[in-house]
Amino acid sequence: MTIQFNPSEQMRDQFHYYNSPKAIARFPFPFPEDNYMYSVNIEPAVSKPDTVFENWFDIDEHYLTEMNERALTLASDPKRCIVLPHMQQAAWDFLEMVMTHLSQDYPEHFQLQQQGKAWRWVNKPLNIDIHFTFGDASTLPLEPFEFISRQVQGDIALLDQRDGDLYMDAGMITGPADWSLNFDAGMSFKQWHAPVPQLAHNLGVFDRALKFLLNIQVDQPYRRLNWTMTINPRMDTSSETYHLWGHERALVTAENAGELVHLRVELQMMPRLARSNALLFSIRTYLMSLNDLVKNPAWAKRLHRVIRDLPEPIADYKGISHYREPLVQWLSQFDP
Template identity: 80%
Template sequence: MSIQFNLDESMRGQFKYHNSPKAIQRFPFPFPEDSYMYSVNLEPALAKPDTIFAHWFDIDEHYLTETNERALTLASDPNRCIILPHMQHAAWDLLEMAMLHLSQDYPDLFQLQRDGKRWHWVNLPLNIDVHFIFGDANSLPLPPFEFISRQLQGDIAMLDQRDGDLWMDAGMITGPADWSLNFDAGMSFTQWHAPVPKVAHDLGVFKRALQFLLNIQVDNPYRRLNWTMTINPRMDTSSETYHLWGHERSSVTLENVGELVHLRVELQFMPRLARSNALLFSIRTYLISLNDLVSNPEWAKRLHRVLRDLPDEIAEYKGITRYRPTVVQWLSQFDQA
C-alpha cells in the first residue's frame, strides 16, 4: 500500500492541516444512529480491508505530521511519557508487537530483520536505522517504550493487570482529549473513568466492561470508537495546556464554524501483550473539519441530529456546551428533511 504523506502540516500555532478525499472516505464516522448515549460499544478487532481497521496500527497521510507533533510536545513536556519500573518487560512486548505488525503491514515503510536477539529495525519515513539487542535497553538510542511509541500514530497506554483490576502504569500521551497522564498514571480502571457522566449512578456498566477487558486473550484484540469535538486541528488538548486552547471554544461563529470545529474520533484498540500479560490501550485520534465532513450528506444530517438531541450532561463532559448551538444551527442547513 502506497501512502502519500502530507507535508508542511502543523497542529499548533498557524494551523495547517487537511484531509485528502481518501482520508475523508476512510474517516471513522462514529454514529450508527441519529442519537447518541454513552456506551462501552466494544467489538472484536477484526480486519476490514481498505479501512482504518485493516491493520493493528493504522498509518496514514498524517504520519509525519503527528510524529513530529509528538516530538515537539515531548520536547516541551517530557512527562508526557511515563513508565513505572515494573512495566519495562511490557515495553519490550509493545516494541515487538509494533515492529512485527508495521513491517508486515507496511513493508515499503518499515523493515525488521531478526537473528536471535540481534534485531535490525528500519523506519524509512523517519530515517531511523537501528541495530539493537532485544531486551537490552542500552542498545537502543532511547528507552524501548519511548523509542517505539514515538514512531506510532496515536497515544499509547499500557495497563498492568493485578488484583482483579487494570492499572495505567505506563503511557505515551501527547494528544489527549482534555485529560492528563500525570494525573491518571497509576490509577485503576474505575478511578480514571470516574468523570464519565452517569458512572456514579451505574457502576455496573463499568464493572462489566472491566471484567470483559480482564478476559481479553492474546491474538484476540477488541476495539471501540469514542468521540468529542476540537477547535482547530489541535492534537494536544491536555489538561496541562488548557490555557492555550480553552479560550478557542468561545471563538466559534456561523462564519467560521466549518473551518474551526473538528470532529475528533478515537479508535481505541486493546490487544493483550503476550510476554507480560499487560493490556495495550492505544488511542488513535482522527480529526476532520466540519467543512470536510459535510461533503458526505448523510454524515452532515446525522451529526446535526446527534448534537441537537445530545443530553446536556454529555455535552458538558465533552466540552462542547459553549459552541454546540452554533454548530447545530450551521448543520441544520444540511438536514432539511
C-alpha cells in the same frame, strides 16, 4: 501499500491541516444512529480491508505530521511519557508488537530483521535504521517504550493487570482529549473513568466492562470508537495545555463553525501483550473539519441531529456546550 504523506502540515499556532479525499472516505464516522448515548460499544478487532480497521496500527497521510507534533510536545513536557519500573517487560512486549505489525502491514515503509536477539529496525519515513539487542535498553537511543512510541500514531497506555483490576502504569500521551497522564498514571480502571457522565454512578457498567477487559486473550484484540470535538486541528488538548486552547471554544460562530470545529474520533484498540500479560490500550485519533465532513451529505444530516439532541451532561463532558448553539445552527443547513 505506499502512503503519500502530507507535507508541511502544522497542528499548533498557525494551523495548516487537511484531509485528502481518500482520508475523508476512510474516516471512522462514529454515529450509527441519529442519536447518541454513551456506551461501551466494544467489538472484536476484525480486519476490514481498505478502512482504518484493516491493521492493528493504522498509518496514514498524517504520519510525519503527528510524529513531529509528538516530538514537539515531548520536548516541552517530558512527563507525557511515563513508565513505572515494573513495566519494563511490557515495554519490550509493546516494541515487539509494533515492529512486527508495521513491518508486516507496511513493508514499503518499515522493515524488521531478527536473528535471535540481534534485531535491525528500519523506519524509512523517519530515516531510522538501527541495529539493537532485544531486551537490552542500552543498545537503543531511548528507553524501548519511548523509542517505539515516537514511531506510531496515536496515544498509548499500557495497563498492568493485577489484583483483579487494571492500572495505567505506562503511557505515551501527547494528544489527549482533555486529560492528563501525569495525573492518571497509576490509577485503576474505575478511577480514571470516574468523570464519565451517566457511567460514574452506574457501577454495574464499570464492573461488566472491567470483567470483559480482564478476560481479553492474546491474539484476540477488541476495539471501540469514542468521539469528541476540537476547535482547530489541535492534537494536544491536554489538561496541562488548557490555557492554550480552552478559550478557542468561544470563537465559534454560525459562520465559522465549518472551518474551526473538528470532529475528533478515537479508535481505541485493546490487544493483550503476550509475555507480560499487560493490556495495551491504544488511542488512535482522527481529526476532520466539519467543512470536510459535510462533503458526505448523510454524515452532515446525522451529525446535526446528534449534536442537536445530545443530552446536556454528555455535551458538558465533551466540552460542546460552550458552542453548541452556533454549531447546531451551522449544521442545520444540511438537514432541512
